[in-house]
Amino acid sequence: MEIKEFQKLMKDLYFHFDSQRGLHRTALWLGEEIGELMAELKKAPKLINKVAVAEELADILAWSASLANLMDISLDQAVLKKYPGYCLKCGKNPCQCHKNLS
Numbered sequence: 001m002e003i004k005e006f007q008k009l010m011k012d013l014y015f016h017f018d019s020q021r022g023l024h025r026t027a028l029w030l031g032e033e034i035g036e037l038m039a040e041l042k043k044a045p046k047l048i049n050k051v052a053v054a055e056e057l058a059d060i061l062a063w064s065a066s067l068a069n070l071m072d073i074s075l076d077q078a079v080l081k082k083y084p085g086y087c088l089k090c091g092k093n094p095c096q097c098h099k100n101l102s
């Protein structure tokens with residue numbers, strides 16, 4: 001599934017609720033899901049539930065799409081603009097900005 005298709009699916013499924021809830025309360029839900037992801041990831045590595053992490057990442061993507069739909073933003077175009085296939089800072093793929101990170 002492409003980003004554009006996913007955004008349309010979220011619009012078809014949830015736009016009627018998202019538009020009633022509004023931008024700010026929808027943004028709170030995105031924050032809630034990020035908090036749930038962080039709660040899982042702050043556990044000791046052996047205790048992190050990969051299925052739970054995957055579900056939270058899916059929720060974060062879904063709420064991001066809802067926000068984009070509310071603001072009539074194309075996630076597809078936004079992603080391509082910020083991530084055109086090379087690093088915007090150094091122009092390389094893979095990025096060479098932080099070669100000295102250990």
Ligand SMILES: [Zn+2]
Nearest residue numbers: 087090095097
């Ligand atoms: Zn770079």
